[in-house]
Amino acid sequence: MIQMREVSKTYDTGVVALDHVNVDIKKGEFVFVVGPSGAGKSTFIKMLFREELPTKGKLLVNGHDVVEMERSEVPYLRRELGVIFQDYRLLPDKTVFENVAFAMQVIEAPRRTMQRSVNSVLDVVGLRDKYRSFPSQLSGGEQQRVAIARAIVNNPSIVIADEPTGNLDPETSWDIMDIFKRINKAGTTIVMATHDRNIVDTMKKRVIAIEDGRIVRDQMRGGYGYEA
Numbered sequence: 288m289i290q291m292r293e294v295s296k297t298y299d300t301g302v303v304a305l306d307h308v309n310v311d312i313k314k315g316e317f318v319f320v321v322g323p324s325g326a327g328k329s330t331f332i333k334m335l336f337r338e339e340l341p342t343k344g345k346l347l348v349n350g351h352d353v354v355e356m357e358r359s360e361v362p363y364l365r366r367e368l369g370v371i372f373q374d375y376r377l378l379p380d381k382t383v384f385e386n387v388a389f390a391m392q393v394i395e396a397p398r399r400t401m402q403r404s405v406n407s408v409l410d411v412v413g414l415r416d417k418y419r420s421f422p423s424q425l426s427g428g429e430q431q432r433v434a435i436a437r438a439i440v441n442n443p444s445i446v447i448a449d450e451p452t453g454n455l456d457p458e459t460s461w462d463i464m465d466i467f468k469r470i471n472k473a474g475t476t477i478v479m480a481t482h483d484r485n486i487v488d489t490m491k492k493r494v495i496a497i498e499d500g501r502i503v504r505d506q507m508r509g510g511y512g513y514e515a
């Protein structure tokens with residue numbers, strides 16, 4: 288499902304953000320990506336949806352060759368992925384419903400399917416009753432739940448999240464993690480970069496630790512493993 292072979296990323300500035308990374312992630316896995324600030328976690332995550340390209344190495348995501356693919360193929364890769372960010376990235380002048388529906392309009396889903404799917408994912412994240420609200424009228428946790436609904440509405444096989452609980456208090460963070468757990472139980476692969484020690488230590492999932500652009504640990508049922 289995700290295969291990185293000797294992947295390196297050097298930015299234009301000369302910074303080596305990833306250095307000969309090898310990883311295999313299988314369908315249905317739940318993977319935390321941890322490491323100190325500047326270690327290369329976001330770069331790792333961004334390569335999965337081709338926001339950044341490796342400068343060396345091979346990367347397959349869902350069978351797509353991310354490095355060699357034509358630009359015209361990129362939307363096909365992205366519609367198989369759901370991406371979630373720390374800062375939610377909702378459209379401020381659209382309602383909850385419209386924010387989620389927008390992700391389906393982009394792939395030109397029929398109207399009836401769209402209505403049904405949007406309602407169904409708003410149920411999954413527990414926000415059906417807020418469908419007419421605007422992002423500014425929601426708490427941070429609610430906004431992140433809208434972002435998750437938007438990310439899963441097209442049934443992605445992989446959900447990729449970069450610090451999704453980074454702006455949330457511990458209790459709200461656990462609400463978000465409960466949604467991720469449910470999505471994962473339904474078969475979706477989850478790859479999540481995080482600084483949240485408590486979440487990683489409690490959930491006991493696979494942990495990929497990156498330091499200075501290198502994988503220094505790849506452990507099933509792992510813990511966070513750094514000093515606070």
Ligand SMILES: Nc1ncnc2c1ncn2[C@@H]1O[C@H](COP(=O)(O)OP(=O)(O)OP(=O)(O)O)[C@@H](O)[C@H]1O
Pocket residue numbers: 298299300302303304322323324325326327328329330331
């Ligand atoms: N667009 C860019 N141009 C140049 N250098 C970059 C760029 N993005 C990241 N870097 C550098 O690459 C290295 C890895 O950054 P990255 O954002 O992947 O780290 P991170 O582990 O996600 O950090 P954090 O936990 O602070 O978010 C850092 O040295 C960073 O300064």
